[in-house]
Amino acid sequence: MKMMPNQQMDSQLSELSGRIAMLQLTRAERLQIRLANMKEQVSAKQQERSDKKKKKLAALANLMDLNDRDRLQEAELAKKRDSEPKSSGPETMEDDGFCTVSSKRKTKNRHTIRSTPERPTEADPDNADEPQTKRIRNDEEAGGDNMPDDTLVTLSEEQYKALSADLRRRKRRLQDFPALRLREMGQRALLETPQDARTPIFLSDIQNLLMSGMIGQKSPCRPDRWCSIEKWVSLSHSVVVILEGLSLYHYLSNESQFEASNKIFNTKLELMLPQQGEGMIIDEIAQIPLTSVQAKMLIDQHGSLESAVALNKDPTLFVRGIFPIEGRQEPGMDLPQLHPDDKFPRTKLLLSALQMVDEGYPIPLQGELHSRFSSYKFTKKSYKPVTNRSPMYGVDCEMCRTVAGVNELTRISIVDEEYKTVYETLVMPDNRITDYLTQYSGITEDIMKQVTKQLKDVQKEVSALLPDDAILVGQSLNSDLNAMRMMHPYVIDTSVCFNISGVRRRKSKLKHLAMTFLKETIQENEYGHDSIEDSRATLKLVKMKLANSIEFGDEILTQHKRLQEIANACSGDSITNNMFAYSAKRDRRTAIVNVGGLQPRLKELIEKAEQVVPKDNSTAVLVHEVATTKEAVRKVTEIALENSLTIANLSIPEEDFLLDRAERSAAKIDKVIERLWNTVAHNGLFLVLMGGSTECSKGVAKIAIKRLNGTEQTSAPIGC
Numbered sequence: 028m029k030m031m032p033n034q035q036m037d038s039q040l041s042e043l044s045g046r047i048a049m050l051q052l053t054r055a056e057r058l059q060i061r062l063a064n065m066k067e068q069v070s071a072k073q074q075e076r077s078d079k080k081k082k083k084l085a086a087l088a089n090l091m092d093l094n095d096r097d098r099l100q101e102a103e104l105a106k107k108r109d110s111e112p113k114s115s116g117p118e119t120m121e122d123d124g125f126c127t128v129s130s131k132r133k134t135k136n137r138h139t140i141r142s143t144p145e146r147p148t149e150a151d152p153d154n155a156d157e158p159q160t161k162r163i164r165n166d167e168e169a170g171g172d173n174m175p176d177d178t179l180v181t182l183s184e185e186q187y188k189a190l191s192a193d194l195r196r197r198k199r200r201l202q203d204f205p206a207l208r209l210r211e212m213g214q215r216a217l218l219e220t221p222q223d224a225r226t227p228i229f230l231s232d233i234q235n236l237l238m239s240g241m242i243g244q245k246s247p248c249r250p251d252r253w254c255s256i257e258k259w260v261s262l263s264h265s266v267v268v269i270l271e272g273l274s275l276y277h278y279l280s281n282e283s284q285f286e287a288s289n290k291i292f293n294t295k296l297e298l299m300l301p302q303q304g305e306g307m308i309i310d311e312i313a314q315i316p317l318t319s320v321q322a323k324m325l326i327d328q329h330g331s332l333e334s335a336v337a338l339n340k341d342p343t344l345f346v347r348g349i350f351p352i353e354g355r356q357e358p359g360m361d362l363p364q365l366h367p368d369d370k371f372p373r374t375k376l377l378l379s380a381l382q383m384v385d386e387g388y389p390i391p392l393q394g395e396l397h398s399r400f401s402s403y404k405f406t407k408k409s410y411k412p413v414t415n416r417s418p419m420y421g422v423d424c425e426m427c428r429t430v431a432g433v434n435e436l437t438r439i440s441i442v443d444e445e446y447k448t449v450y451e452t453l454v455m456p457d458n459r460i461t462d463y464l465t466q467y468s469g470i471t472e473d474i475m476k477q478v479t480k481q482l483k484d485v486q487k488e489v490s491a492l493l494p495d496d497a498i499l500v501g502q503s504l505n506s507d508l509n510a511m512r513m514m515h516p517y518v519i520d521t522s523v524c525f526n527i528s529g530v531r532r533r534k535s536k537l538k539h540l541a542m543t544f545l546k547e548t549i550q551e552n553e554y555g556h557d558s559i560e561d562s563r564a565t566l567k568l569v570k571m572k573l574a575n576s577i578e579f580g581d582e583i584l585t586q587h588k589r590l591q592e593i594a595n596a597c598s599g600d601s602i603t604n605n606m607f608a609y610s611a612k613r614d615r616r617t618a619i620v621n622v623g624g625l626q627p628r629l630k631e632l633i634e635k636a637e638q639v640v641p642k643d644n645s646t647a648v649l650v651h652e653v654a655t656t657k658e659a660v661r662k663v664t665e666i667a668l669e670n671s672l673t674i675a676n677l678s679i680p681e682e683d684f685l686l687d688r689a690e691r692s693a694a695k696i697d698k699v700i701e702r703l704w705n706t707v708a709h710n711g712l713f714l715v716l717m718g719g720s721t722e723c724s725k726g727v728a729k730i731a732i733k734r735l736n737g738t739e740q741t742s743a744p745i746g747c
Contacts, residue, residue: 081187088190091197204710205732206257207294212385213253215395216296218279218727225394227297228253229381230308233716233728240265240712241617241672252385262732265672265712266663268703269308270696272679274723277689284693287701288715291731298726299380299392300719301348308718308726309621309629309676346380348724349391350516352410365415369573372415373498376519376569386523388505389514404486406515411495413517419444419498419569421562424507425555427470428462435460436482436510437470440558441492442566448559450492453478454485469555486513500565502537521565524572525580537561540568544580618649618670620659622678625650660699667706675703681720707733 209217215226235250240262250256275297278285300308346352366373383390389400421442426434435456443449453470455478463470489511493499498517501507508515522534527543541547541564549564550556568580578584619625649670653659656677667673677699683692700715707713710733717727 084187084190084194087194203258203261204734205259205261205712207730207732208255208257209294210251210253210255213296216253216298218295218297222394223398225297226384226392226396227299227394227725228728229299229379230301231379231381233298233714236730237265237267237672237714252381261710262712263708263710264668264670265714266667266703266707267672267674267714267716268700269674269676269716269718270679271308271676271718272681272720273684273696273717273726274720275717275725275727276723277684277693277720278717278727281684281689281693284690285697285700286694287697287704288729291701291704291713292715292729294730296728296730297394298716298728299348300724300726308716309619309626309674346377346383346516347412349380350410350514351405351408352412352516354412366573368570369415370575371573371577373417373419373519373569373573374413374415375577376524376572377413377498378518378520378523382523383505383518386503386505386520387509388518389508389512391514400514403512403514404490406490406493406497406499406513407495408490409495410516413496413498417496417498417517418494419500419519419566420449420493421446421564421566422499422501422504422507423558423562423565424510425468425470425558426506426510427456427460427464427468429456429458429460431458434464434510436485436512437463437468437475438558439485439489439507439511440562441489442559442562444566444570446563446566450489451559452480452485452488454480454482457482465555467556469552469557482512485511489513500562500569502540502561502565503534519569521568525568526582527580529582531583537564540564540580544568544571616649616670617672617674618651618666619674619676620651620653620662620666621676622653622656622659624652656699660702663703664706667703668708684720704731704733709733 212226213228214220215224216228217225231248232250232253235248235252236254236256238248239250239256239259256262282289365371378386378388380390380392384392384396389403390396391400391403423440424436425438427437429435435458436454437456437460438453439450440448441450453475455475460472460475463472463475465471496517497515498519499508499515500519501521503522504518504520508518521537521540525535525540525544526533527535527539535543538550541549545564545567547564547567549560572579619629649666651659651662651666653662659675659677663673663675679692679696682688704713713731713733715727715729717729719726
């Protein structure tokens with residue numbers, strides 16, 4: 028039927044009027060209409076995505092719940108296995124002091140995300156041999172939307188938000204774990220480093236690590252020399268296992284028997300130990316403040332914890348094991364008898380072996396340092412133990428540049444405590460001089476024309492001059508000893524014990540120290556430095572410090588003492604609440620489990636700590652003396668989670684590592700370590716210290732931090 032002309036015209040007019048109306052709309056109105064249309068199209072897709080996200084989150088929550096339940100079930104089963112009496116079957120070892128660890132494998136966790144009821148399996152010739160898990164995955168890939176709706180949980184908006192927040196908290200908790208990163212000195216000590224390039228860490232390095240774990244960021248002794256601890260506050264607790272009588276030689280000879288230990292530890296370091304007979308490792312470890320109350324006692328006595336550490340350390344402990352020192356300094360023998368001019372023991376200013384390594388002193392350690400200083404001579408063939416009355420000698424050397432590309436000795440001066448010159452001579456270097464460095468050394472070509480004395484002559488004369496217990500004093504004395512090509516065990520370095528910058532690594536020049544403290548002007552001679560003048564200045568500085576206090580001239584110790592005085596004046600509790608907040612938490616205690624009786628020295632330390640323990644015994648040091656290694660392991664398993672620091676001191680008899688018993692003994696020790704590792708909680712620090720033997724004084728330090736899944740974190744090296 029044809030449209031009438033009038034009707035057609037009306038239709039065209041209507042369409043035209045609609046277009047005119049659209050053109051009359053503002054641009055903003057047209058944009059709003061378009062946005063509304065787009066929202067209608069997108070809202071359906073967003074709703075679909077939101078539903079899928081909620082379903083995935085619900086499935087993840089189900090999986091986490093199953094994992095948590097399985098973890099609890101595994102813990103209960105492990106507890107039951109530990110509590111069950113051991114059968115006397117053929118696999119059971121005799122009770123010779125070591126525990127027996129079951130070798131049964133744990134059943135694998137099998138988690139199910141969906142609670143789908145089992146469907147009857149239909150005979151399918153094509154899929155008869157296909158695994159069930161693969162069939163489920165294939166079904167999902169073929170069409171996950173075709174699965175029954177009751178298999179997926181639908182969450183409300185409130186449930187969705189709460190579950191999302193819980194997942195974020197879990198993620199943060201998993202990411203907030205402590206980590207140990209080795210620095211250059213730590214990497215050098217790794218057992219995987221070749222022996223000729225290896226430099227061991229010291230027991231004091233382990234002390235610093237434990238003190239940082241106990242006290243935290245305010246610890247006066249941090250392990251930054253060899254490692255760094257990230258997120259130390261997340262450490263749940265520390266377990267230290269000391270194996271007295273087990274050396275580096277024993278470990279390397281039977282390394283294959285430490286199967287479980289090698290899986291646990293990625294960080295295995297060579298450890299420098301005191302000489303046998305100088306004291307047990309646990310005695311030295313216990314020198315750290317074991318409780319917050321004990322730390323406060325040290326602060327009250329010495330002004331600051333830093334000063335207490337400086338005054339209570341024994342700098343010669345490891346030096347005695349490195350240098351040929353005859354005899355042994357008994358604790359308390361002669362040391363309390365101060366020199367008439369001193370207010371505190373001069374031995375406390377001596378550099379420790381660790382400081383000598385850090386400062387570049389020549390020291391006869393095996394490994395990389397041994398090859399570097401193999402041509403050096405000792406100042407004496409043997410030494411006597413140093414005392415608080417040992418004489419001090421100021422030493423200063425001047426050097427010139429030679430064709431060998433190094434500075435070689437050309438002048439040496441030595442003065443005694445009366446500031447009298449006891450030795451002074453010029454020395455002709457072995458190599459031809461290319462630069463006299465006159466502006467520094469004062470040496471000229473004319474001065475050296477008649478010189479015939481050589482370095483070997485100086486070494487003999489210095490050795491004959493110095494007493495067996497002489498203390499050498501100097502500014503950066505490592506440079507002088509390297510120029511003399513000699514090694515000496517007892518040194519005081521004014522660049523270390525004096526610090527006016529407030530930064531330990533930023534050293535002050537001797538000229539500035541003399542002007543600041545002695546009010547003397549030195550090194551102003553236009554013809555160069557005077558070695559006699561410099562050696563006298565260093566002696567004067569040290570004697571002035573000894574006449575005052577350990578903090579004198581050390582801005583770092585002075586600042587700590589000043590801050591401590593301010594804290595004490597403001598609030599007596601500020602020490603506990605701030606500096607030692609970590610170790611002073613409720614029920615954060617230290618426990619020592621020892622096989623046999625404690626040594627008198629350790630008993631004395633613990634008794635001093637107990638004298639100031641308040642009625643609330645949450646800060647007490649708990650001591651458990653047991654008869655056998657098996658009992659010690661059982662006790663550590665019971666109490667490890669209750670204490671901030673647990674120390675297990677186990678003794679390994681020498682006969683256990685005779686040729687015919689070594690492998691069997693190593694395997695038993697490996698099982699002990701594995702069982703103790705299983706007692707460590709998530710984010711727990713686990714240290715095994717092999718304490719050396721009479722045959723080999725070198726030990727091993729194994730370090731691990733436990734993660735939630737029971738494996739150790741990897742110690743990745745950081746920048747030097």
